[in-house]
Amino acid sequence: MSLSSRPGRARASGTPRTRRRGEELDEALLEAAWEELEERGVAAFTYDAVAKRAHTSRPVLYRRWATREDLIIAAIAHHFDNSPVAIPDTGTLRGDLFAFLRDLGQRRGAMAAPMAVQLGALYESGITMAKARERMIRSHPAVDALILERADARGELDLAKIPPAVRSLPLDLWRHHMLMTLDSSDEEYIRAIVDDIFLPLVAHYSRAR
Known part of the structure; x- marks a missing residue:
């Protein structure tokens, strides 16, 4: 409006x-x-x-x-809050992640690249894009974090064993791909993020003693 x-x-x-x-x-x-x-x-x-x-x-x-x-x-x-991305509920970590990244591309892909440029212009003020993102989501948990917490509750992973860098990997990789290619709805790349990169890492760390 x-x-x-x-x-x-x-x-x-x-x-x-x-x-x-x-x-x-x-x-x-x-x-x-x-x-x-x-x-x-x-x-x-x-x-x-x-x-x-x-x-x-x-x-x-x-x-x-x-x-x-x-x-x-x-x-x-x-x-961004006026264009929320719903938390998927497919019953599996894989299904939730795939649905989340696909919905993210459909809802926010068109505005994500221009917003990255806008946020990048704040660099001279000492505000990096990472700091800006942290401040923007401070009032509520990130959707990707909620997905992992639910998977932990279902027993699909051991969240306490997974490093923060691995937890944020699906969204980090999607964001990088979108900024580099301006293609936010590449389902084959989303599948690669989930199946070839993230889930094997999750399994590795969850098994670690």
């Missing part, structure tokens, strides 16, 4: 808009910030531009996001 269609925004007729508060205001601010990112990119992103687009003032933004980088990351996280 665009900002122009949201309740509370001033209408072209000049009728005073209702004062926005709480979640309604936060959502309007984040939508305005996202639209600025889409249209102008990180380099040209400013508090003034977001405030003008959202019909508010700079102090309103500063009270919520102390730095420009905080606001950018919050806007990206908000946009």
Whole structure:
């Protein structure tokens, strides 16, 4: 939904808009910030531009996001949260991972590469893409982590024995492939990630004493 269609925004007729508060205001601010990112990119992103687009003032933004980088990351996280990837429930680790990566490509593949470029532009501020991702998912567990926890509960793996680098491998490999090829729905590559790389590693570490 665009900002122009949201309740509370001033209408072209000049009728005073209702004062926005709480979640309604936060959502309007984040939508305005996202639209600025889409249209102008990180380099040209400013508090003034977001405030003008959202019909508010700079102090309103500063009270919520102390730095420009905080606001950018919050806007990206908000946009991704509005396009959630469901947690598959196929009954097996293999089925869940395959369904998750395929759904991820269908829902977020088109925006993932542009977002990587946007986040990369924050590097000069000392925020790496890894740090940005960590901050974006801090409020809720990552879907891939939940899939592994459920597989552990079913007895398909021993999560305590699997190193963090291996746990994140399916998503890391999918992300790298997508950025390198701009192909987020390569099912053969997804199968290779799951069957040829990840599951053998999971079996190896789960058997280790």
